[in-house]
Amino acid sequence: MGKIVLKNICKxxxxxxxLENLDLTIEDGTFTVLVGSSGCGKTTLLRIIAGIGxxxxxxxxxxxxxxxxxxxxxxxxAMVFQNYAIYPNMTVKGNIxxxxxxxxVPKAERERLISEIAESVGLTExxxxxxxxxxxxxxxxVALARAMVKKPEVFLMDEPLSNxxxxxxxxxxxxxxxxxxRLKTTFVYVTHDQVEAMSMADKIVLMEKGVIQQQGSPEExxxxxxxxxxxxxxxxxAMNILKLPNGCHMGFRPEKALMSETAPYENxxxxxxxQVLTREMLGSETLYKVMVAHVDGSSQPVMVxxxxxxxxxxxxxxxxxxxxxxxxxDREEARIRKEExxxxxxxxxxxxxxVRT
Amino acid sequence: MxxxxxxxxxxxxxxxxxxxxxxxxxxxxLFPFYWMAITSVKPYLETLQFPPTLWxxxxxxxxxxxxxxxxxxxxxxxxxxIVTGSVMVIQIFVDVPAAYAFARWKFKGSGILWLLVMAAxxxxxxxxxxxxxxxxxxxxxxxxxxxxxxxxxxxxxxxxLLRQNFKQIPEELIESARLDNxxxxxxxxxxxIPMSKATVVTTLLFSFIGHWNAYFWPLVMTRDEKLKPITxxxxxxKDMERGLDYTVIMAGNIILVLPVVVLFLLFSKKIIQxxxxxxxx
Numbered sequence: 001m002g003k004i005v006l007k008n009i010c011k012x013x014x015x016x017x018x019l020e021n022l023d024l025t026i027e028d029g030t031f032t033v034l035v036g037s038s039g040c041g042k043t044t045l046l047r048i049i050a051g052i053g054x055x056x057x058x059x060x061x062x063x064x065x066x067x068x069x070x071x072x073x074x075x076x077x078a079m080v081f082q083n084y085a086i087y088p089n090m091t092v093k094g095n096i097x098x099x100x101x102x103x104x105v106p107k108a109e110r111e112r113l114i115s116e117i118a119e120s121v122g123l124t125e126x127x128x129x130x131x132x133x134x135x136x137x138x139x140x141x142v143a144l145a146r147a148m149v150k151k152p153e154v155f156l157m158d159e160p161l162s163n164x165x166x167x168x169x170x171x172x173x174x175x176x177x178x179x180x181x182r183l184k185t186t187f188v189y190v191t192h193d194q195v196e197a198m199s200m201a202d203k204i205v206l207m208e209k210g211v212i213q214q215q216g217s218p219e220e221x222x223x224x225x226x227x228x229x230x231x232x233x234x235x236x237x238a239m240n241i242l243k244l245p246n247g248c249h250m251g252f253r254p255e256k257a258l259m260s261e262t263a264p265y266e267n268x269x270x271x272x273x274x275q276v277l278t279r280e281m282l283g284s285e286t287l288y289k290v291m292v293a294h295v296d297g298s299s300q301p302v303m304v305x306x307x308x309x310x311x312x313x314x315x316x317x318x319x320x321x322x323x324x325x326x327x328x329x330d331r332e333e334a335r336i337r338k339e340e341x342x343x344x345x346x347x348x349x350x351x352x353x354x355v356r357t
Numbered sequence: 358m359x360x361x362x363x364x365x366x367x368x369x370x371x372x373x374x375x376x377x378x379x380x381x382x383x384x385x386x387l388f389p390f391y392w393m394a395i396t397s398v399k400p401y402l403e404t405l406q407f408p409p410t411l412w413x414x415x416x417x418x419x420x421x422x423x424x425x426x427x428x429x430x431x432x433x434x435x436x437x438x439i440v441t442g443s444v445m446v447i448q449i450f451v452d453v454p455a456a457y458a459f460a461r462w463k464f465k466g467s468g469i470l471w472l473l474v475m476a477a478x479x480x481x482x483x484x485x486x487x488x489x490x491x492x493x494x495x496x497x498x499x500x501x502x503x504x505x506x507x508x509x510x511x512x513x514x515x516x517x518l519l520r521q522n523f524k525q526i527p528e529e530l531i532e533s534a535r536l537d538n539x540x541x542x543x544x545x546x547x548x549x550i551p552m553s554k555a556t557v558v559t560t561l562l563f564s565f566i567g568h569w570n571a572y573f574w575p576l577v578m579t580r581d582e583k584l585k586p587i588t589x590x591x592x593x594x595k596d597m598e599r600g601l602d603y604t605v606i607m608a609g610n611i612i613l614v615l616p617v618v619v620l621f622l623l624f625s626k627k628i629i630q631x632x633x634x635x636x637x638x
Contacts, residue, residue, distance in 0.1 A: 052532040073538025085529035089551035098547075099537035146537075 001063050002153035002186035003028040004049060009058035011044055011210075018044050019055070019210045027203075028063075031180045031187045035197040035233075036207035042190045045207075046156050049188065050079045062153065073102065078147035079156040083163060084139045086131045086146070092118075093127040096146050103150070117149045137168050144179070154186045161196065173199060194234050198222070206230055228333035237287065239327070240302040242294055244351045248336065248344070249329040254303040256325035259288065261311060265320030270352050276315050277301065292319055295352060323349070390618075397421070397607035404603040420608030427597065430612070432583065433590040440505045440575075440586060441568040445561055447510040452560070455511070456519030457545050461531065478513035486577050493578070504578040505586070509568060515560040522556040522631070523549055555630035562624055566617050587613055 004026040011019040018041045026032045034042040047053030049060060051072035060068050067075050087095050093114060100110045118124045121141045131139060140160065147155055157176075161169045177200055180187050191197055197204050198218045205215045206229075213233075214226045225231035225239075231251050232238040241251045250270070258265055265271050274292035286309040294300045304319065311317060328336040328348040338345045396404055397420050399413040424430060458464070459471055485508075493504045526549065534544045550557055572588045579585050591609040595601055621628075 050532075050536060052535060071538075072532070072535045077536070079533070079536050081529045081533060083527065083529060085527065085533040087530060087534070087548060089548070089554075098534070098539070102538040102540075102543065150537075 001028055003061075003063055004154060004186065004188070005061040005064075006045075006049070007059045007061070009045070009048060009060070010056045011041070011048065011053075012056045017210065019048075022058070022210070022212065024205065024212065024215075026186060026188060028186055029184050030202045031177070031189065031200055032203045032205060033189045033191060033197040033201035034205045034207060035191055035194060036213075037233075038192055040207045041210040042192075042207050043158055046079075046158055046188060046190050049154070050077055050156050051075055052079075073099075076150075076152050077154045077156060078150050078152035079158065080143045080147050080160045082159045084143040084160075086139055086142050088131050090130075091127065092123055092129050092131070092134070092142050092145075095131070095142055096149050099146065099150050113149050117145045121145045121148070136164055137172065140164065140172060148179075148183070152185070154188060155183075157187065157189045159191055160189075162191075162193075176200065195236070198234065204234075206233060208233075225327065226335050228329050231327060231329075231335075237303040237305070241329075242300060242302070243296060244328075244348055245296050246347060246351055247331045248348050248351075249333065250348060250352070251327040251329065252321040252325055254287070254305040255285075256321060257302070257304045258320045258322075259290070259304050259306060259311070259317050261315060261317055263318060263320075265318060267322070268320035269323035269326055269349060270321040272319050274299075274302075274317055274319055276311055276313050276317060279309070279311070279313050281309060290317060290319060390614075393607050393610055393614075396603050397611050399604055401602055401604050417604070420602075420604035421612070423602070423605045424594065424609045424612060428590050428593070428609075430587070430590065433585060433587040436502060436584060437569060437586040437588070440502055440571075441565055443502075443506045444509045444568050445564050447506070448512055448515055448564055449557075449561070451511045452515040452519060453545060453550060453557070456516045456523055457541075457549055459516065460520045460523035474513050474516055478517060482508070482574060486574070490577065499578070500581060500584075502584055505571070505575050505584075508574070509564075512560070512564060515564065518556055518560055518631070519553065522553045526552055555627045558624055558627040559631040562620060562628065565620060569617055570613075 004024075006022060006024045009019055009022040009024075010017070022041075022045070024045075034045060036042050044053060048055045051067070051070065055068070058068070059066055062075065062077070087098065090098065096114050096117060097110055100113065105113070114127070115124070118127055121144055123138070123141055123145055126134065126138060131142065134142065140163075143160065160176075161172050164172060173196065176187075176189075189200060201218055203215060204218055204221050206213045206221065208229055214221055214230045216224075218234075221230060221234050225234070228241055228249060228251070232241060235253055235255075237254050239251045239253050240257075241249050244250055252270065258268065272292045272294065274290040276288055276290050278289045280287040280289075285305055285307050288304040288306065288311065289301055290304055291299050291301050302319070328345060330336055330344065336344045336348060395411070395413055398416050398418065399410070400415050400417050400419070403410060403414060455474075459467065459474075489508055490499075490504075493499050493507075498504060530548060530552075531544055534548055539547070570588060571586065572592070575586045575589055579589070591606075591613050594606045594609045597605075599605075
């Protein structure tokens with residue numbers, strides 16, 4: 001069991017308010033990823049849950065029990081730090097054992113737990129080494145083993161993969177997903193990398209300036225963003241956002257746009273013409289930057305992602321997006337959903353049509 | 358001559374000058390020790406000879422024998438060991454927690470307290486000894502070794518050095534230990550001290566040298582012969598009735614500095630580590 005409930009959390013650093021009246025529920029057994037740009041308060045939130053950076057006000061519950069004033073070591077929560085925070089003066093074994101000793105686990109039990117955990121993360125051969133004689137990936141495993149051995153109810157991870165090289169990061173990513181499946185414990189994972197968030201999370205909590213912008217499954221966040229920030233944060237390249245003459249915004253994902261030199265795209269809600277500025281070949285797909293004539297009369301660059309790479313630079317192209325792949329946002333950048341605000345939605349669609357005729 | 362040859366010559370010249378300079382500085386520091394050592398094994402008459410001999414013509418251990426015969430040297434050594442040892446133990450228990458608190462805790466008045474520590478660092482003992490002497494007289498402890506031990510129980514220099522070192526240790530390590538349910542006491546002894554080993558050894562070594570060689574403080578704080586440390590005993594060698602016998606004086610000095618030199622040779626690497634800046638990975 002490891003359900004976390006945060007109520008009315010505020011955190012100030014001097015005059016600066018980092019978090020204000022934040023409420024969040026993290027369900028038991030989920031892999032929740034807190035994602036956002038740097039300085040958005042995600043690490044602060046994690047530290048509040050861990051108890052090492054207490055909140056200015058508010059309450060934290062673990063399994064319906066308030067733990068706001070409980071010491072970090074007694075919360076039954078383990079944390080993996082960005083730079084691993086392995087004790088350099090202790091061996092790998094000493095590192096894993098330290099927490100157990102402090103919790104007065106008997107020696108025989110300690111030995112059993114250590115060998116079990118070391119086996120599961122592949123550290124058995126390295127137990128007698130000092131951290132200075134380990135590679136980045138191995139240190140990461142020590143940090144994980146140290147957290148796992150305590151059998152906590154919640155794992156907190158603060159950008160644990162950011163110090164690894166790209167290849168190792170992808171490997172560790174899938175290992176963490178497997179680990180979560182095996183342990184079925186609550187994971188709370190902080191990252192600024194939306195790809196990491198999308199690939200690992202059951203639930204994403206997207207934060208900006210101390211406020212939760214949206215929370216939901218990766219699919220939901222990707223397909224059904226609540227505002228311009230979410231729409232642009234998730235997905236690479238970011239969603240194209242263009243202003244409409246009525247002050248609202250329209251958006252479409254680069255991978256949903258249709259583009260060709262000849263096709264008329266008559267059934268699409270949004271159609272325009274443009275010129276290819278640059279072309280980036282990424283392997284399985286190609287990324288085009290296209291300067292388009294926009295509905296308000298201006299020219300604006302948009303990104304288009306395609307699996308073919310037939311169009312050369314400087315060519316004139318037609319670009320179109322079907323209605324189902326268009327997103328509208330109001331003047332405050334909040335989403336206009338067809339089922340919630342049909343009037344506003346129709347008005348935005350009409351803007352597109354008027355220009356075309 | 359080609360440019361390559363010129364560079365080679367320049368390298369050799371600077372290298373030689375560099376070595377010569379090091380030898381010169383080394384000579385400046387080592388020669389007094391050498392002089393002390395050879396004088397302690399020269400016969401009395403040879404010490405007065407002019408020009409002096411750089412290597413003794415005749416070796417004699419009479420200087421050492423005289424020191425051991427005329428002075429109750431073991432008593433003085435015992436006093437010095439008790440004073441130096443006690444000071445070092447007390448300092449560990451006072452300075453390490455103090456430095457840890459100053460480095461890692463924000464508490465009311467920490468700024469002012471830190472200023473006081475720094476002020477104590479700057480005030481010489483010669484300014485405070487009269488007041489302290491009267492205080493100890495009031496307490497009635499002048500007739501013990503305590504007046505030599507207590508005033509050195511806390512060392513502002515050690516607190517300063519340890520604090521700077523503790524500040525370099527990444528915060529996450531301490532937080533991690535807190536999550537591992539470690540008490541502050543345990544964090545200090547199991548993490549901070551082992552990670553600051555070089556600095557701890559250095560401060561202890563400085564403390565050892567300072568108290569082993571202490572002269573002024575015991576001079577003003579002791580009257581009873583039974584409480585005097587070895588430095589005061591060695592100093593008395595020059596006032597003996599036989600007049601200035603350099604063989605005996607130097608033999609006494611060798612006995613005095615030998616432990617310090619040995620310890621320094623053993624731990625000099627640690628001192629350099631503690632003084633040089635280290636980034637922690």
